[in-house]
Amino acid sequence: MAWQQLRVRVRSDQIEPLEQLILDYGGLSISYLDADDQPVFQKDPGSTQLWDLVDLVCLFEKEINLDKLLLLLQQHPAIEDKESLTLKTLEDQVWERSWMSDFKAMQFGERLWVCPSWQKPPEPNAVNIMLDPGLAFGSGSHATTSMCLQWLEKNIRDDIKVIDYGCGSGILAIAAALLGAAQVIAVDNDPQAITATIENAKRNNIPKGVIETYLPDQLPDNPAGLLSDILVANILAEPLMQLAEDLSHLVKPQGQIALSGLLAEQADGLLEHYGFWFEMDKAVMSEEWARLSGTRLN
Numbered sequence: 001m002a003w004q005q006l007r008v009r010v011r012s013d014q015i016e017p018l019e020q021l022i023l024d025y026g027g028l029s030i031s032y033l034d035a036d037d038q039p040v041f042q043k044d045p046g047s048t049q050l051w052d053l054v055d056l057v058c059l060f061e062k063e064i065n066l067d068k069l070l071l072l073l074q075q076h077p078a079i080e081d082k083e084s085l086t087l088k089t090l091e092d093q094v095w096e097r098s099w100m101s102d103f104k105a106m107q108f109g110e111r112l113w114v115c116p117s118w119q120k121p122p123e124p125n126a127v128n129i130m131l132d133p134g135l136a137f138g139s140g141s142h143a144t145t146s147m148c149l150q151w152l153e154k155n156i157r158d159d160i161k162v163i164d165y166g167c168g169s170g171i172l173a174i175a176a177a178l179l180g181a182a183q184v185i186a187v188d189n190d191p192q193a194i195t196a197t198i199e200n201a202k203r204n205n206i207p208k209g210v211i212e213t214y215l216p217d218q219l220p221d222n223p224a225g226l227l228s229d230i231l232v233a234n235i236l237a238e239p240l241m242q243l244a245e246d247l248s249h250l251v252k253p254q255g256q257i258a259l260s261g262l263l264a265e266q267a268d269g270l271l272e273h274y275g276f277w278f279e280m281d282k283a284v285m286s287e288e289w290a291r292l293s294g295t296r297l298n
Ligand SMILES: C[S@@+](CC[C@H](N)C(=O)[O-])C[C@H]1O[C@@H](n2cnc3c(N)ncnc32)[C@H](O)[C@@H]1O
Pocket: 045, 136, 137, 138, 139, 140, 144, 145, 148, 165, 166, 167, 168, 169, 170, 171, 172, 187, 188, 189, 190, 193, 216, 234, 235, 236, 239, 261
């Protein structure tokens, strides 16, 4: 079976009337794609933040005649860029599997690899995280995750206690456990991330009890019992700023912190803020992102 794919560029505040029109003409699905490579940040779990300019990608059955819809869209005042309107035929394929070819094994530092769970690890004797990217963030391909994995690969020592604050898929928590940490506490305010972390920990044969997962308000009351040797948090600049004092109370004196999820231009503000509790190192940059690290003052 083949399909028709219609694509059109539109400002995000103009999407609603177009969506209804597309559905009225038999649209089966409408995807939103970033038309302009603009970073946007999810403010709250479950909320959807859109780019200013969006490419709508709409799927129709092959038999449907779309001449009238194309004409209406050509004349629609919400579509400023008429040239962006295209229609093409898509041959059928196994859609659930088609993204898999883009996810390849990746190496971080000397001994750590993240491998798609359906592939044989290229280095069987390395520390291999077997991962299926699910709905939660964290496959290793994003610069912030990658910088955190590289830092963990260098800094995890055997038998230490680690906190992964904002665990997403659990990739950093699992890396810490596989690299030798004795106990890892994985925290996220999105229940889907907690589920993904538990699933991925099982898939990596992490012994029961090594990784514990918590929503932030479920964390045990006594911060002394939670004190970690290493805390890693790949969140965003704003929550990192707000959480700074709480996170600092979760790290032992002389313990280490690694932070990412912030843009390069946000590094100075966070370095200054965290400098109250930590001796901070120079920021490390990758693409437009930064990673900070530091050692807890006594
Ligand atoms: C960028 S993802 C990082 C996922 C993974 N640790 C990685 O490095 O790829 C950020 C995660 O932090 C979570 N998060 C954001 N704000 C948070 C907060 N205030 N408390 C706990 N988790 C938070 C999000 O739900 C998301 O799963």
